[in-house]
Amino acid sequence: MKAGLLPLWRDTDTVQIGIDPRRAAALTGLGTAAAVLSLLDGSRDAGELARTAQAYGISAATTDRVLGLLASAGVLNDFPASLHKFLPEYLRARLAPEMACASLAYGDGDGGARTIARRRAAFIRVYGAGRIGACVATFLAASGIGRVTCLDGGATEPADLAPAGLAIGDIGSRRGDAVARAIARIAPETVTADNPQLVPDLAVLTGPVTPDEVEALMRDRVTHLAVRAEEAIGVVGPLVEPGRSACLRCINLHKAALDPAWPKVLAQTGLGAGAGTGAGAGAVPAACDTVLAAATAALASAQALAVIDGCGPQPPAAANGTLELFLPEWQWRRRTWVPVSTCTCRARGATR
Numbered sequence: 001m002k003a004g005l006l007p008l009w010r011d012t013d014t015v016q017i018g019i020d021p022r023r024a025a026a027l028t029g030l031g032t033a034a035a036v037l038s039l040l041d042g043s044r045d046a047g048e049l050a051r052t053a054q055a056y057g058i059s060a061a062t063t064d065r066v067l068g069l070l071a072s073a074g075v076l077n078d079f080p081a082s083l084h085k086f087l088p089e090y091l092r093a094r095l096a097p098e099m100a101c102a103s104l105a106y107g108d109g110d111g112g113a114r115t116i117a118r119r120r121a122a123f124i125r126v127y128g129a130g131r132i133g134a135c136v137a138t139f140l141a142a143s144g145i146g147r148v149t150c151l152d153g154g155a156t157e158p159a160d161l162a163p164a165g166l167a168i169g170d171i172g173s174r175r176g177d178a179v180a181r182a183i184a185r186i187a188p189e190t191v192t193a194d195n196p197q198l199v200p201d202l203a204v205l206t207g208p209v210t211p212d213e214v215e216a217l218m219r220d221r222v223t224h225l226a227v228r229a230e231e232a233i234g235v236v237g238p239l240v241e242p243g244r245s246a247c248l249r250c251i252n253l254h255k256a257a258l259d260p261a262w263p264k265v266l267a268q269t270g271l272g273a274g275a276g277t278g279a280g281a282g283a284v285p286a287a288c289d290t291v292l293a294a295a296t297a298a299l300a301s302a303q304a305l306a307v308i309d310g311c312g313p314q315p316p317a318a319a320n321g322t323l324e325l326f327l328p329e330w331q332w333r334r335r336t337w338v339p340v341s342t343c344t345c346r347a348r349g350a351t352r
Helices: 031-038 046-055 060-072 081-086 089-094 096-106 113-120 131-142 175-186 211-219 248-258 262-267 290-309
Strands: 007-011 014-017 025-028 123-127 147-151 202-205 224-230 233-240 321-326 333-336
Touching: 025 060, 031 046, 031 060, 046 060, 081 113, 089 096, 096 113, 113 290, 123 131, 131 147, 131 175, 131 224, 131 290, 147 175, 202 290, 224 290, 233 248, 233 290, 248 262, 290 321
Parallel strands: 123 147, 123 202, 202 224
Antiparallel strands: 007 014, 014 025, 224 233, 233 321, 321 333
């Protein structure tokens, strides 16, 4: 049965698999066939399961019917043997919660195998290794992304430290190197060495980026996610799919339409109109406490994984929008930003 769902007896003849009604399913009328459930521990294929059940006096037809009911209820995994060869035992154990969660969230019947395979083959480059960037990098590595690199040549400062990111022993060292060490502690199998010749599957912009860097991402058609937290506001997005969704310049064009002084304000950040993330260009220290940094990094990582996992007919929530947390409120809110017809990205009218 799917990992993460607890089987519970409602009465002597009915088993409920899972607790929350949004995930749970109930099977009744099992009788002695209920013994089949105890055999579904992932150690047997279908043939072995039928033979073992017959030893308990359960016919192969009954076993097959129970499996069919479980499958139709969406609580059965057919875990591919190839994944056992693909992942070492340690990595299967470490990523077991990721696979269980992916299987439930996406409704997969393979135990999350497809999702983990996509993550293991993915390359995400993080720009910036401050409080948020370092946390995003470690979250992604811990979630099974095969290559996570972090570009930041600055020195680690006390204000950069965070529970899921840089530690006190990193103070004074190069932030990019410190992130690599943090990843090695939690996910040593993750590749952290950057190769400029490789084009990432996704770029996460948590620090200052130049217009040239943004232009390179657009030119190479690299999907990129802008992330920042300052002035006690966390912002995740936009998620830019070049030529298909609103770009960073589109956002600035929208803001300039609402506020004619916006280009002058933006110019004073030193990032230029083409960048538009604002990350790392504000006041020092940034008004981003530990919890806001963690919340922003967590949601940014979830959006990044949604891109890599590629599950569901709808694009991630940050595409053509920003997800914003305005303290002391507790709820994330989405703002929509559509492509601008006059923008050079030419995403206006594009279909995803």
